[in-house]
Amino acid sequence: MAPFIQLKKKARPTGHRAKGRSTPALNPERPPLAHGYLQSPDGTRLFYSVEGAGKPLVFCYGLVCSSLHWTYQIEHFCHGYQAAWMDYRGHGNSDTPKDMNSLTVETLAQDLFLFLDEIGIKEAVFLGHSMGVNTVLEVYRQQPERVLGMVLANGTAKRPLETLLFNNNVLEPVFELARMLHRRSPALLNKIWTFQKGNPLARALIQFGGFNPHLTAPEDVQLYVDQMAKLDPSTLLHLIASYDSYDATSWLHEIKVPTLLIAGERDKITPLAQQELLHQLIPGSRLEVIKHGSHCPQMDLPDLVNVKIEQFLKELKY
Numbered sequence: 001m002a003p004f005i006q007l008k009k010k011a012r013p014t015g016h017r018a019k020g021r022s023t024p025a026l027n028p029e030r031p032p033l034a035h036g037y038l039q040s041p042d043g044t045r046l047f048y049s050v051e052g053a054g055k056p057l058v059f060c061y062g063l064v065c066s067s068l069h070w071t072y073q074i075e076h077f078c079h080g081y082q083a084a085w086m087d088y089r090g091h092g093n094s095d096t097p098k099d100m101n102s103l104t105v106e107t108l109a110q111d112l113f114l115f116l117d118e119i120g121i122k123e124a125v126f127l128g129h130s131m132g133v134n135t136v137l138e139v140y141r142q143q144p145e146r147v148l149g150m151v152l153a154n155g156t157a158k159r160p161l162e163t164l165l166f167n168n169n170v171l172e173p174v175f176e177l178a179r180m181l182h183r184r185s186p187a188l189l190n191k192i193w194t195f196q197k198g199n200p201l202a203r204a205l206i207q208f209g210g211f212n213p214h215l216t217a218p219e220d221v222q223l224y225v226d227q228m229a230k231l232d233p234s235t236l237l238h239l240i241a242s243y244d245s246y247d248a249t250s251w252l253h254e255i256k257v258p259t260l261l262i263a264g265e266r267d268k269i270t271p272l273a274q275q276e277l278l279h280q281l282i283p284g285s286r287l288e289v290i291k292h293g294s295h296c297p298q299m300d301l302p303d304l305v306n307v308k309i310e311q312f313l314k315e316l317k318y
Contacts, residue, residue, distance in 0.1 A: 031078045038118045040089070040111055042102060047093035048086040048115050052078030055318055056121045058112070059085040062130025063243055064236045066092050066227050068220065069129050072302035073309065084124075086115045090235035092227070100234060104242035105131070109138035116146065125318060127151040127309070129298065130270065131160075131239075133278075137248050140255065149316050150255075151309055153262040154295050156274040157281060158247035161240075210269055212292060215300035252281035259285040260312040262305060264293030286312070 031052040037045050049067070057077055059070040067074065067085045074083045087094040088108050097103065112135070116124070123146045128136035133155025140147045211221055259282050263275035272289065279287040288308045290297035298305040 033078075036118070038114055040114060042097060042099060044089050044097045044102070044111075045095040046086055046089060046111055046115065048084070048118070050082060050084045050119055052081055052083050054081045056082040056084055056124040058116070058121070058124045058126045059083065060112070060126065060128040060132030060135045061085070061088075062132050063239060064091070064228055064231055065130065065132075065224070068224055068227065069296060069299065070127065071299075073127070073298055073306060076302075076306045077309070082121075084115075084119065084121065086112060090232065090239070096232055096235060100238045103235060103238040105134050105138050105239075105246050106142075106242075108135045109142055112139055113143065113146075122146065123148050125149040125151065125313065125316070127153070128155060129153045130155060130295065131243050134243060134246050134248070137252075138246075140257070141248070141251065144256070147257055148318065149258045149260075149312070151260045151262065151312065152275075152278065153298060153305075154264055154267055154270050154275065155278065156270050157249045157252060157278055159244055160270060161244045210295045212264075212266065212294040212300040215292065216294070216296065217299075220299060249277075249281060252278070253283060255282050255285075258312070258316055260308070261285055261287045262297060262308065263287060263289050264295055264297040264300070265289050265291050266293060267295045267297075269295035 033049065033051045035047070035049050037047055039045055051074065059067065059074060061067055061069045066087070070085065074085065077083050089111060090096045090103055116122075125148050126136040126139060128134070128150070130153075133152045136147075136150055136152060137155075140150065210224075213221075261275050261279050261282075263272050265272065267275075275287060275289075279285050290301055290304060290308075293300050
């Protein structure tokens with residue numbers, strides 16, 4: 001296991017925006033930031049980051065994403081809380097596993113338990129975005145005693161590909177084609193995947209599909225495109241298979257912790273109806289719809305989303 005690395009206080013957002021950002025100037029008002037690595041039982045090295053002190057908030061991002069998607073919340077809540085996150089296997093600074101079949105929602109939850117044990121967190125409030133919603137739900141399913149509350153943003157209880165992009169399954173054949181190409185020529189698929197980094201059309205499609213282009217900073221979108229291009233597409237193909245088969249609808253009624261649901265009014269990736277279904281199935285949950293919000297309302301309108309989360313934590317007396 002790599003030693004825990006204690007860093008000096010920094011301005012935003014070296015710890016959150018992963019690779020591709022230069023080191024900012026020192027900021028004496030920034031809480032201490034620490035990075036480290038832990039090793040899973042199968043040998044996969046997993047990167048994590050912890051910032052601030054106080055009661056822990058654990059942030060879980062989406063499929064083929066990064067902590068960039070929670071960066072404005074981590075920046076805000078590290079003043080008064082312990083903000084913690086981990087790069088999933090195959091993502092960011094973590095290793096790609098030797099066994100690609102280990103890329104499942106269930107394994108991501110198990111990796112999180114290793115992370116929590118590593119930094120001494122027994123229980124926490126968990127915040128999940130997109131596929132991170134399913135990761136948080138799986139954490140609750142496996143070890144509910146560790147979950148004090150949940151903030152679930154832009155997620156779905158089951159089969160995301162059924163409703164992906166305007167409530168249709170248009171991308172299912174696209175993923176099947178990608179799987180076939182990966183079996184026949186992984187190198188060609190990697191080349192096509194990497195090409196998106198410098199492709200203005202790809203950036204425009206991602207900006208239109210996943211963000212509100214009138215609200216999200218263009219540099220955030222470009223950084224996300226760059227981060228996506230660095231990922232091995234086989235990570236996406238293996239993990240999407242698990243994500244698309246994940247179904248929590250049969251047990252969501254058993255959830256007994258306070259749950260805040262956040263939805264983007266104009267979410268084209270996970271339509272509002274999916275968060276409304278989660279709201280119906282999770283007892284006592286609250287649904288906050290962010291007007292003009294996209295699939296990433298926490299990046300479109302971060303101050304508003306931060307207020308909603310703050311209100312939730314206050315009611316929890318957390």
